[in-house]
Amino acid sequence: xxxxxxxxxxxxxxxxxxxxxxxxxxxxxxxxxxxxxxxxxxxxxxxxxxxxxxxxxxxxxxxxxxxxxxxxxxxxxxxxxxxxxxxxxxxxxxxxxxxxxxxxxxxxxxxxxxxxxxxxxx
Amino acid sequence: xxxxxxxxxxxxxxxxxxxxxxxxxxxxxxxxxxxxxxxxxxxxxxxxxxxxxxxxxxxxxxxxxxxxxxxxxxxxxxxxxxxxxxxxxxxxxxxxxxxxxxxxxxxxxxxxxxxxxxxxxxxxxxxxxxxxxxxxxxxxxxxxxxxxxxxxxxxxxxxxxxxxxxxxxxxxxxxxxxxxxxxxxxxxxxxxxxxxxxxxx
Numbered sequence: 001x002x003x004x005x006x007x008x009x010x011x012x013x014x015x016x017x018x019x020x021x022x023x024x025x026x027x028x029x030x031x032x033x034x035x036x037x038x039x040x041x042x043x044x045x046x047x048x049x050x051x052x053x054x055x056x057x058x059x060x061x062x063x064x065x066x067x068x069x070x071x072x073x074x075x076x077x078x079x080x081x082x083x084x085x086x087x088x089x090x091x092x093x094x095x096x097x098x099x100x101x102x103x104x105x106x107x108x109x110x111x112x113x114x115x116x117x118x119x120x121x122x
Numbered sequence: 123x124x125x126x127x128x129x130x131x132x133x134x135x136x137x138x139x140x141x142x143x144x145x146x147x148x149x150x151x152x153x154x155x156x157x158x159x160x161x162x163x164x165x166x167x168x169x170x171x172x173x174x175x176x177x178x179x180x181x182x183x184x185x186x187x188x189x190x191x192x193x194x195x196x197x198x199x200x201x202x203x204x205x206x207x208x209x210x211x212x213x214x215x216x217x218x219x220x221x222x223x224x225x226x227x228x229x230x231x232x233x234x235x236x237x238x239x240x241x242x243x244x245x246x247x248x249x250x251x252x253x254x255x256x257x258x259x260x261x262x263x264x265x266x267x268x269x270x271x272x273x274x275x276x277x278x279x280x281x282x283x284x285x286x287x288x289x290x291x292x293x294x295x296x297x298x299x300x301x302x303x304x305x306x307x308x309x310x311x312x313x314x315x316x317x318x319x320x321x322x323x
Contacts (some may be wrong), residue, residue, distance in 0.1 A: 001171050001173075001247060001248045001249065001250055001252045002125065002168075002171065002247060004250060005168060005173075009128070011241070015196060019136055020322050022225035025265065030154060033181045043315070046183070051223075061197075062288045062290075063288065063289075064193060065190070065193050065194070065282055065284075065288060066288040066289060068186070068189060068193060069134075069190065069280065069284040070218075070281065071186065071286065072186045072187060072190065073251075073277045073280055073281055075182060076182065076273075076277060077277065079178050079181070080173075080270070080273070082147075082255065083174060083255045083256070083262060084259055084262075084263055085259075085265070086253070086255045086256050087256050087258075087259025090259070090260050090262050091259065091260060091263050091264050093265070094263070094264050095259075095263035095264060098264070098267040098270060098271070099263060101274075102270060102271055102273075103274075103275045104276060105271065105274035105278055106274050106277060106278060108278060109278035109281040109282065110279065110281075111184075111235075112281065112282065112285070113281055113285055114202050114252045116285055116289065116291070117291075118289050119155050122232040
């Protein structure tokens, strides 16, 4: 079965090789042809012609986090749906009932977040 | 033979990445090292022909969970000097947690062995049309139905916990309510008043 994944392995090897070659080429060419000494302003952070005003890291609204975590929960729901859809022909009614219960429990959570207003953005 | 070589390559990269996670000074680099670790463990899972789990590891952990980690790391508004101050003070807590996890892992292996996996047997390849997803689906929804439903309960707990922790209503916020704006009629807003004319004095 792993033979099916051989093209991906070759792709991975070529990508690594290209990255290494570019990195070494860039650094060696830069070492031989760079003008010395490098300008101090060349190395400074550049922001529309000014020095950077403040730290780029700042507090932002925790609601982004809420949206992300709700996304992950339903992402996992989809992950559980996928092998079920593949195997449904073999597992029959028992598998169907198991999935209905699973989705029912998650629908309770979905109704909760809807009613609670977690999906609203105001 | 190739599989063994690949395993050692990916395992070495995985351990190196894990070392990078705990030694990197910048937390953002730590998260990126963790992404590297997840990709390598996905490759190792692929080598044991657990293809569905491998792709799920990449999609869910790299695609979603690590984004969440980056959120947290950036939201912390990190002052690195402050973090290092607490390092030695809370180091004992980290040591206790690490030792507890190691003790639990060795305890489980001590009691149950490796769960019937024969390590000495070596690698046996499945035929080309083998579907790991199908095999997983055959047992997950029938034999392991109870843990499967427990996973749903766990996800609901995650929803409730996330909402309880982060949802804040700000009172007095001025928002548009489009449906009420559309449903408004002229007589709600406008009153035509008859005023009797005044006599010219």
